[in-house]
Amino acid sequence: MGLGDGQSLPGRVALRLDPSLITRLTSNMIVVLVSGTNGKTTTTALVAAGLREAGGTITNSGGANMTGGLASSLAEATPDIAETRFAALEVDEIYLTAVAEMVAPAVFVLMNLSRDQLDRTSEVRRIAERWRLLVDEMPLTKVVANCDDPLVCYAASASESVIWVAAGISWTDDAIGCPVCGGEIVFSSGSWACGCGFCRPEPSWKLGADQTIEFPDGRIKVNPRLPGSFNLRNSLTALASCSAAGVPPSTAVTGVEAVSAVSGRFARYQIGSGTDAEVMLSLAKNPAGWSELVGMVDLIATDSALVIGLNAKIADGRDPSWIWDVPFDVFSGRSVIVTGERCLDLAVRLKYAGVGPLVVQDVYSALVVASKWSKQVVLLANYTCFQEARKALESPLAARHDGSARIVHLVGELRRWRNLSRTNGS
Ligand SMILES: [Zn+2]
The missing domain is CATH 3.40.1190.10 (Mur-like, catalytic domain)
Known part of the structure; x- marks a missing residue:
């Protein structure tokens, strides 16, 4: 912070x-x-x-x-x-x-x-x-x-x-x-x-x-x-x-x-208008906090789609190498989307944990895609990524659009990821 x-x-x-x-x-x-x-x-x-x-x-x-x-x-x-x-x-x-x-x-x-x-x-x-x-x-x-x-x-x-x-x-x-x-x-x-x-x-x-x-x-x-x-x-x-x-x-x-939510932590938001898809936001800032959250999600959110978000701004700490200390292995076999400005670091980390995540850099788009997988979505994010998600979900634009305004962006992201996978030979 x-x-x-x-x-x-x-x-x-x-x-x-x-x-x-x-x-x-x-x-x-x-x-x-x-x-x-x-x-x-x-x-x-x-x-x-x-x-x-x-x-x-x-x-x-x-x-x-x-x-x-x-x-x-x-x-x-x-x-x-x-x-x-x-x-x-x-x-x-x-x-x-x-x-x-x-x-x-x-x-x-x-x-x-x-x-x-x-x-x-x-x-x-x-x-x-x-x-x-x-x-x-x-x-x-x-x-x-x-x-x-x-x-x-x-x-x-x-x-x-x-x-x-x-x-x-x-x-x-x-x-x-x-x-x-x-x-x-x-x-x-x-x-x-x-x-x-x-x-x-x-x-x-x-x-x-x-x-x-x-x-x-x-x-x-x-x-x-x-x-x-x-x-x-x-x-x-x-x-x-x-x-x-x-x-x-x-x-x-x-x-x-x-007490049901604390400064947006554990708060639930509807994703888009006219849908019954809901996301619960959770926040962690360091390996200990992430370990707690990963354990919680593994236990209580077994049917939820997972979105994991990582930024590396000053408030988050510039060096995200600690993600290698987080036991993401518990998500092996689950549907996961990675998001945030360091989504590719997360994608590599998760791949080594036996998870093949979808990469959607924009956090709101990631939530919209996840809501197509399951009506219950859980976001795990670090500080500024969590705040971005909260802001997007609270903005009146989010309520009006059901994410369609972001689809253009999303298609671009998917194309980017496909190209990246191709250059990596995978
Ligand atoms: Zn001693």
Whole structure:
């Protein structure tokens, strides 16, 4: 994500004029700060929905998760600030210390730490060190931490009031070196340990059978409208976080279950007018996020046509070589369209995964073609490709045209692909 997405210019200016802005706006609120590499936008939305069941809540939806963006989000909510009891704020991993010093949070929610796009934020260990110092310096702040992520455990264990949540880890490649001794962490049967004694803490919040959440003084069934097992785990984290902020699961669960889309993620759109074809949008930005999505789609969208989109703009990270780390093999034998400005990189990657995709560079056209294969379409895309799809689907032109306006473009694409295949001798 580029600077423009998490930092807002008016917000930064406001902070320059009044450095205490964020502090003043949140001074009477119970503040929950949510951070981590993956799932923080969704989890923040779930936390906010849960807290809202108990009182006025403000949040920074839309990914404005650095100091400037936060100042803007809070300032926009100003008229309601007198009635606001809670703030659920998503914070960029790197900005957590700066924001925490401004808002004196009641709760930190530390989700996971993994490598982001290859050319950005590679220093996950340094972030873990910073978080560790932070929770140590703020002993009054409760820490809700994911016990399945060794780097998060390393950071959180410096606090004396940790609530361990079994929120899972889908990507262990970045966490194999022990942050305590440098030795090797071994993951097996849902746990992990290092020879030095550093090992997975016992969680007090975890998933039981049949979507039940078990916590220290009870259990509750949760039916999130958001799809996928990772959203069940995000709901678990959200309920633990609400509880740490003083809102019991029996109250918060109503709000958590009602969330159906988060800034377009998991939102469903009709494709064209007069059709009953529908697409669900999903977004991932790095190998860990993609692994989650690929697993979700493989499980819940077995009859859907798949469109996979990849751009490599600055906000996405310029180097898309991480696609080789994503387990696309699960789509072997399925009908897949690849799209986006790096669709050919994806096509090669998928070919090696045993998938023979159709290439349609324009994302809206790709969705229209997919809707001819199945009435249910799922788009997996990285950041700017996801935004392009959302914009196209929300534009009135898309609703009027059933894609016919794009057919000319599409035919050109098919011809291009055929020529390319021919020159490749395949
Ligand atoms: Zn160790």
